[in-house]
Amino acid sequence: MKGPKLWIGAGVVGLYVLAAILAPWIAPHDPLAQDVVAALQGPSAAHLLGTDELGRDQLSRILMAARIDLPVAALATLLPCLLGTALGVICGYFGGWFDAIVMRISDLLQAFPMYILMIVLVFSLGPGVRSLLISFTAVGWVVYARLVRAEVLRIRQTEYVTAAITAGFGAPRVIVRHVLPNTLRQTLIYLTSDLVFAVTALAAFSFLGFGIQQPTPEWGSMIAAAQPYITTQALLTVVPGLVITVLALGFALLGDALQERKRA
Template structure:
């Protein structure tokens, strides 16, 4: 983060200088780079799915159904003879897209509302916090399931439901930081310099309050990905035959004793992806404390 330090009691705004925080001089811990590497592999594989996947993920071959892993099918085939590896690779596209958007959209809504509530206070703060209390009164997963049931299954309804439920966490994080930052000396100096309230908020207070929300974002991506997998497992998420990790776990569950890889491998993929994001979040948080 950067803060603005006035040059003196009577210094004009143009004399303010940027003071780099220590975290910018200290390199990120190795945990961050490892997590970024894991997530980058998923992103690259998803982006290159047409070239990387060995088979069409929707192509069926019932004569080769439930085949064990082999050189022809590295992760075997499912109950319809579809190549499991190809379906995993193509599923990364929809899971990563909804995972990232399912966290980014609530982050944008929540941080903006939290910034307004914390900076202006008064009726704005009361309205935002009472609405957030109302949303938080319901169990999040049950509320998402109810919204998806009303809106209908599909990517759009899932993103809308996640946004309506998940923005509350960002509101509280941003409001708490904004309440602290708005009392800082450099904010007072900016106000004395004659800047408008909007400029002080978005140019000075907001950038210095968003740190905790950015640290929380990777964990929320994990939660969004798991939420999508849970909805698909229950039949409310991505509908077949589109490949999706949670749906693949559900499809492989009846064969868990004999063809254990059908349900286990998609679960492991979700775990590894979540591990990479968790390492990024924990590493950035530790980096910020240095």
């Protein structure tokens, strides 16, 4: 029986996805429209979460930011997953010099703190989505490659894989039909945990000025812009922070639920 963690996590993530899809229709105002006269207003009937320092509607910006943060976080997780899975399968199944080179490169990358290495890459490439995706991919593939490689080494010794090889099936067919499907569950479990990191890291980079740039609505940059007003208009920082926290919690619950089902 599916536990509450799975339903709660899926419900939270589903609500965020639905909000992102419907944002252009349910956002009460244009998220980029400025009204300096109405700047830094508290919650009201016209602006349910108030307005920011330029008079922009806070609720509209939070809703529209979901259309930025969710796809970028998903790509920032999916791209290293695909690269790492491909490298892990090749290394685990074929071994040899290619395996040795890839593993030494992964050792080198893991010797550096992840955040520091990503900041260096983003700083070198310049702020923006492209730089973020490159940095996430360049650093994040390592864990997937090692995880998949370990699973492939184990699965390659099983009887059904040995039988397929003995029957004369080529390596591509054995990998696609017998090896890869049996590595996906563990990869999926880590993927949900990695989404938590992607969501928080994206917000952190935008907060520091290396990520999505203003005036584009983005939760991390919204918190950064609202810092000077934290004592007078706390909602400008608290609400985007809660939005990020709840989304990360939803992905974390999904990961825990999948891990529990794997153990069962």
